[in-house]
Amino acid sequence: MHDQGEPDVIKSLENKLEKLTLAIEKIKMVEYVEFLNNRRRMLYTNFLAGIARGLGMAIGFTILGALLIYLLRQVVLLNLPLIGDFIADIVQLVNESLKK
Numbered sequence: 001m002h003d004q005g006e007p008d009v010i011k012s013l014e015n016k017l018e019k020l021t022l023a024i025e026k027i028k029m030v031e032y033v034e035f036l037n038n039r040r041r042m043l044y045t046n047f048l049a050g051i052a053r054g055l056g057m058a059i060g061f062t063i064l065g066a067l068l069i070y071l072l073r074q075v076v077l078l079n080l081p082l083i084g085d086f087i088a089d090i091v092q093l094v095n096e097s098l099k100k
Contacts (some may be wrong), residue, residue, distance in 0.1 A: 069091065072087045072090060072091050073091055074092060075087050
């Protein structure tokens with residue numbers, strides 16, 4: 001004897017399997033697995049990402065360094081007694097190293 005609920009269970013499993021298949025297709029799992037299996041493409045992509053990160057850090061460090069030097073010069077112009085002399089020495093050292 002077959003149970004009447006058996007076709008419902010099969011239909012429910014088919015629906016869940018279809019939803020799972022659509023979800024996997026949405027996240028492009030197949031493309032990701034192909035990417036992981038293609039070492040040359042993965043190395044190339046990671047190489048480009050590393051160059052972009054390095055360039056971004058260099059530009060960011062340059063901008064932050066320039067901003068810091070500018071702010072230190074402004075503090076020197078305020079003529080604060082101890083802090084001003086210390087910062088003036090730092091700015092002078094930086095300027096000398098930039099001229100070399």
